[in-house]
Amino acid sequence: MSMARSVSSLAYPERFYAAASYVGFSGSPSSSTAALSKFQSDVALLLYGLYQQATVGPCNVSKPRAWNPVEHSKWTSWHGLGNMASIEAMRLFVKILEEEDPAWYSRVPEPTVKPNSEMHKPKVESSGETAIPDGTFFPEPKHISTENGGPIETQDKDIIMEGLGAIAIYDKWVAPPISGQQPKPRYQHGAAVVKDKMYIFGGNHNGRYLNDLQVLDLKSLMWSKIDAKVAKGTSESSTPAHVAPLAGHSLISWDDKILSVAGHSKDPSETVTVKEFDPQTLTWSNLRTYGKPPISRGGQSVTLVGTTLVMFGGEDAKRSLLNDLHILDLETMTWDDVDAIGTPPSPRSDHAAACHAERYLLIFGGGSHATCFNDLHVLDLQTMEWSRPNQQGVTPGPRAGHAGIKVGENWFIVGGGDNKNGNGVSETLVLHMSTLVWSVVTSVQGRVPLASEGLSVVLSTCNGEDYLVSFGGYNGRYSNEVYVLKPSHKSDLQSKIFDKPTSDSMAAVIPSTNVGRDVAPESEAAQDGKITEIMMDNVDSGILHMRTEESGERIIAALEAEKEELEVTLNREQLQNIQRKQELAEAETKNVEISKELQSLRGQLAAEQSRCFKLEVDLAELRQKLQNMETLQKEVELLQRQKAASEQAALSARQRQNSGGVWGWLAGNPAEKSSDYS
Template sequence: MSVVARSTSSLAYPERFYAAASYVGFGGSLNSSTAALSKFQNDVALLLYGLYQQATVGPCNVPKPRAWNPVEHSKWTSWNGLGNMASTEAMRLFVKILEEEDPAWYSRVPEPTVEHKFEMPKPKVESSGETASPDEISFSEPKHISRENGGLIETQDKDIIMEGLGAIGVYDQWVAPPISGQQPKPRYQHGAAVVKDKMYIFGGNHNGRYLNDLQVLDLKSLMWSKIDAKVTKGPSESSTPAHVAPLAGHSLISWDEKILSIAGHTKDPSETVTVKQFDPQTLTWSNLRTYGKPPISRGGQSVTLVGTTLVMFGGEDAKRSLLNDLHILDLETMTWDDIDAIGTPPSPRSDHAAACHAERYLLIFGGGSHATCFNDLHVLDLQNMEWSRPKQQGVTPGPRAGHAGIKVGENWFVVGGGDNKNGVSETLVLHMSALVWSVVTSVKGRVPLASEGLSVVLSTCNGEDYLVSFGGYNGRYSNEVYVLKPSYKSDLQSKIFDKPTSDSMAVVIASTNVGRDVAPESEATQDGKITEIMMDNVDSGPLHMRTEESGEHIITALKAEKEELEVTLNREQLQNLQLKQELAEAETKNVEISKELQSLRGQLAAEQSRCFKLEVDLAELRQKLQNMETLQKEVELLQRQKAASEQAALSARQRQNSGGVWGWLAGNPAEKPSDYS
């Protein structure tokens, strides 16, 4: 998009605001701007007036007009109702309301000969010290020079009031801001993390060599500096100059105002993944001790912070084997747990991107193997530990690996990457609730944003979100910084503008003090009319009466909402009390069951001891029984021997007696006794 294109998106908010204010007719009095404001509803005109005063003068501190002047009274009420709203918020809301009411307003603004940069007008101060009438504020128009650079806008205006990221006003385009300080060595596959408005860059790959330097970019001053860190080896050892092992393909995670470095490729890899911690306060590195079963060492993995846990997926190990395993590190106990999820997981890969939606769903997009790149999207339900591959909508993203992703609310921005042929020039965004892809912007030429191994972090400045990119490789190594200011409709604003129009004014005013405010997309009704933000059902009565009636409606709506919230709160408190009672009963039952269990365990131990004694007695009885059987056999043997002996003796006597009879019969009678001789 050309910088001088006739579109509001080509202007920063101050320029866009003052162009809108000039179109509406502010700069003179409200009464002299009747022709320009007549196209709006009176309440809309009043709100525009109040927002203009808030943006240019600040919070209302002028006395309340007398009631006999209804117009001035209504103007004062509109301005005073904005409270302490920031001027930038008032600017954005002013432009947004104008674009909702008159979408083609900018096309009717006279074409300027040069681009202008409007500075914030300074209110005139009278001798009494009071602020002059807000209708007497004038505009100043110093020059503003911008130039194109292959789809990238490079800011050249030395008169910019805001510093750092806040000086970037253009939306949805990558900007190369002016950077000071000594730039880091060009690299890719490094790690990046943000802590307290500072982006830390650690490690990476340059010309095939791993790096171990630690660089920091102050996002307020946009100045680079190098950190000479120390490393602590143990509680009893003093800090020494850092010799952290050079590495690339690791992950940097911000946690508890510290930075964790997980995994990565090193020259001498360890067997398992190591976790290091850098403390920005003490400028020291330390090795964290983990428990459980740590994953094997790897690089090119994704590590996603989900609550108080880190979810690691995939990567490439030291033997160049691709992985698709899943591991979780509990940061409170520093314990690893390997997960066996159900469903079909993504194929083994590295250099993919991952994000978590609603603290429950892990999204994996893209990545590559040794031969190809992917453009598939996989979702892991961390509650059920189940993989799925949902249907994607919107534009079809091309295959890529080495890209970077960052989540901003409901939106997941994916930047850069390559497909083994060319760098990817499109910056994509995925609305994670609807799984709809769209293209944010596209860069031209061989720029670092169309690179592999770049990093993207999220930073917030003055209530605005900024994507900050660094490094990458697309045939050459980069050390350049680019910034993109995304325009998106936040969830809060989506809910606000879906409310009924009867109380929409109060909601819009209140919303400017809550969260970010970005130009919403116009929503059309069935008959093609644009949905109005402001009230359009007011009658034609006097202006101050309609304003007071509007205020009454607002108060009534707020009271009704308060009553609903109180009822809901009472219901929640009652449920909470019931849950506490149930919990107390459950704990009492648990104590009783524990006591019964302990008693049963004692009885079981006694029975086990008694059983053991019975087994010993049984063994002794069996031994005695065996001895008795042996004795029985011996007795039976002796009895048989005795019987045999008796039988033999009997047989011998019988033979002796039988021999005397036969001898007598044979004529050899036995000798007669001597008394027969």
């Protein structure tokens, strides 16, 4: 077969077997390892079912046991195709592969495997592993009794060896092997993640409040206890000290530190207290707050929104339920008592809260003294208005004491109690917050910690994958077990099928009454083999169930529409980036011109300063000359007065001389006479 030959020129059987050879269902696909690793588990299972339908025919094997999620999902993907024709299964197999990997045909090794070859038979490993066509071998999960709060299921030791990253199964709670000294069983504790470590503080055990601080390293999955110090004023105690025991408090990760907010204690204060734990110095300290702090409480929700904490509801020290709203600015540590408009949620505690798009606060469930709730309320943090939008998808049951964690646009709800079922709520739900579509991720059986109240769930990221980590809880027994769930992206896909988001992704959240959109009903394969859809089976396997060609095309269309939206957004961002670069270049040019102008002005100013200094020197010289002239003028005036006096004296002398000669002549001065005669 020519590598340049177009795949479209082949008949469907030939194209199908070439595609099967490439994917790795036939022969030893050592050359297709890189291609297999690209497929998600849902696509791999879809290809598996279509391959079985095309080569073996309709599924006539018995359904595997429900506790084996991998084999159950494989069986469901095949059985759901009913009596689909072999040629149709081949066509869909090739179509899906071309959507996932358009260039697959250019990498098909020669020669192509021929039809009806023994190498087309499904591959079953003799080692007890199940081959899934996504490039991964999953070990057979081992069933472990769930009595006494034991694990639901675990995997072989050679699979889970490197913490969370070794967990390969999606949308299923797994109990990984944990080392180190386990903390005391508890519920109503606080949990937070800082730098790949989960910190557990406080809680309730047998009615007694706890104050220990435990940490689980999420890379090594090892427990250790922290002997924390308590800061006193500006100094720290040199020996470990204890903080007050708490339960029903909230732990928040902030700036690589942990904040503990509110909570029930043996000797409650009048107002909410805020403590800070520094993992670097292993030190607890009390933070001083300003403004009007809320009254003391426990069972409240505290949500981080930007640089603020939004607190809602809870139960005060006198067991009075609350539905007030308070905001703590973490930059100024100032409390603000908020009066929102609209109808707020009824007073409650032990509910869950999350923030979407840094604007919308979602409140779900919770309980009063007599009942549990399953209502959803939304607070617009810009307009401070409450609303109660319509919900779509599955209807969540009432619950309180559940845990919630946000992963992107998905809000996962785990556990909780409903005052009816002593085992707690078994379903793990997910809400796509942009479209308000609920779906079931998975369900647990029996009295296990995941079906309990007061448990905690945190989010951790390992090798680019998200993991939910739960701890503790109470359902008649106190738990100290750890469970991990690796969420897939099928909830995003479901929400796009139910309701394509508008240009404003919050449009479905804002109004108090939304126009409901009908959810496509789920249906099963008919006995006559006519399949209307292959759907998600969230209760049994939680991994994947499929739709027929029509539903698959809807999924592809939704993905293509999303791709187009992303491309439009990218183009818009690139255009804005170009405009900003142009604006920046213009600003830099103006800056250069202004700098030159400024330099010129500075030169002119220096010249003027020099000229001014010279003028000041000249002025000083002129003042000195003026002073000298005044002195000379005074001297001249003095000389003039002296001259005038001298002249006056000479004139007087002459006058006296002239006057004396006449009288002497008249008197007959002998001297003068004699002189005259002579």
